[in-house]
Amino acid sequence: MPQLDLTPGAEIPTFTRKADLDAWNRYAAVNDEFVPIHMDDEAGREAGFPTAVGMGNLAFSYLHNLLRAWIGETGRIARISVQYRQPVLRKTTVTARGKIISAEGPRAELQIWIEDDGGRTLLEGQATVVVAA
Amino acid sequence: MTEAAAVDTLISDEMRALEGKVLRSRSSYPISASDIRKWAIAVYYPESPPARYVGAGAAGGEAPLVAPEEFNPFAWATPGAKPAPADVSAGFLEKGAGIAPPPLKFIVNGGSISEYGAPMCEGDVITTEFSVKSYTVKQGKRGPLLLTETQDRWTNQKGEVVRTTTMTLIRY
Numbered sequence: 001m002p003q004l005d006l007t008p009g010a011e012i013p014t015f016t017r018k019a020d021l022d023a024w025n026r027y028a029a030v031n032d033e034f035v036p037i038h039m040d041d042e043a044g045r046e047a048g049f050p051t052a053v054g055m056g057n058l059a060f061s062y063l064h065n066l067l068r069a070w071i072g073e074t075g076r077i078a079r080i081s082v083q084y085r086q087p088v089l090r091k092t093t094v095t096a097r098g099k100i101i102s103a104e105g106p107r108a109e110l111q112i113w114i115e116d117d118g119g120r121t122l123l124e125g126q127a128t129v130v131v132a133a
Numbered sequence: 134m135t136e137a138a139a140v141d142t143l144i145s146d147e148m149r150a151l152e153g154k155v156l157r158s159r160s161s162y163p164i165s166a167s168d169i170r171k172w173a174i175a176v177y178y179p180e181s182p183p184a185r186y187v188g189a190g191a192a193g194g195e196a197p198l199v200a201p202e203e204f205n206p207f208a209w210a211t212p213g214a215k216p217a218p219a220d221v222s223a224g225f226l227e228k229g230a231g232i233a234p235p236p237l238k239f240i241v242n243g244g245s246i247s248e249y250g251a252p253m254c255e256g257d258v259i260t261t262e263f264s265v266k267s268y269t270v271k272q273g274k275r276g277p278l279l280l281t282e283t284q285d286r287w288t289n290q291k292g293e294v295v296r297t298t299t300m301t302l303i304r305y
Binding site for chain 2: 018023027029030031032033034035047058060062068069073083084087
C-alpha cells in the first residue's frame with residue numbers, strides 16, 4: 001500500500017453514489033429499516049421534505065466506505081462523529097469527502113462530510129483513524 | 134408554546150425516570166458470513182464491495198470474515214424474540230419501555246458518535262446495553278423539538294467492547 005498523505009489540509013479520495021430507492025431498498029433489507037419516509041415520496045412530503053429521504057444510517061456507511069478505501073485493510077477506524085444537517089433527497093448524487101485535520105504517528109484526525117450535487121452539505125463530522133505503520 | 138411549557142408537555146415524569154437506566158439488553162445470533170456479505174453488498178451498491186467482505190469465510194474453509202465497523206448484528210431477529218416488524222414510530226423508545234410516548238409524530242437522527250474497539254467477526258455474538266442518557270427540548274422552526282440522547286454499548290462473547298454509540302434523536 002502506498003504511503004498515505006497525512007499533511008493537514010490534504011483531501012482523501014472521494015466516495016460517490018446515486019441516491020435513490022434502488023440503493024435505499026437494499027439497505028432497508030439488510031438493516032430492517034422499512035420506514036415510510038425512506039420508501040415513499042408522499043410520506044417524505046408529509047414529513048416536510050420534497051421527496052422520500054435516504055437513511056442516515058446508509059450515509060453513515062458511506063463515510064465508513066470512504067475511510068476504509070483510503071486506509072486499506074490494515075488501517076482501523078477508531079471513532080466517527082457525525083451530525084445530520086439536511087436529508088438526502090431522491091435522484092441526487094451524494095459524495096463523501098474527507099480532509100486531514102492533523103496527524104500524530106499513525107493516528108490521523110479528519111474532517112468528513114457528505115455533499116450532494118446541488119452543493120448542499122448533508123452530513124458532517126470528524127473521524128479518527130489509525131493507519132498502518 | 135414557551136420552552137418551559139414544551140418541556141412539561143413533551144417530557145413526562147415517567148420519561149425522566151428512564152434517564153440513565155439501561156432500557157434493553159439483548160444478544161445477537163452468531164454473525165454469519167452471509168450477514169456480512171449482504172450488508173457489504175448493500176452499502177457498496179451498485180459497485181462490488183471489497184473482496185474481504187465477500188470471501189468464502191470460515192464456512193468455506195478460509196479465515197472468518199470481518200464485518201464493516203458499522204454493521205448491525207441485531208437487524209431482523211434476536212434470540213428469544215419473535216421476528217416482528219420493527220417499531221418505526223416516533224414513540225418507539227418509550228413504547229419499548231412500557232410508558233406513554235411523547236405526543237410527537239416524526240423522528241430523525243440528529244447525530245452520533247461511534248467509538249470502535251474489537252472488530253466484529255463471523256461467529257461472534259454481540260450483546261448490547263441500550264440506555265437513555267437525557268431528554269431535552271429545543272425550539273425549532275416548526276415548533277418544539279424533543280432531543281433524546283441515547284447510548285448503545287456493544288460487547289462480544291469475550292467481553293471486549295466492540296462499539297459504543299451515543300446518538301441524538303430529534304422528534305417533532
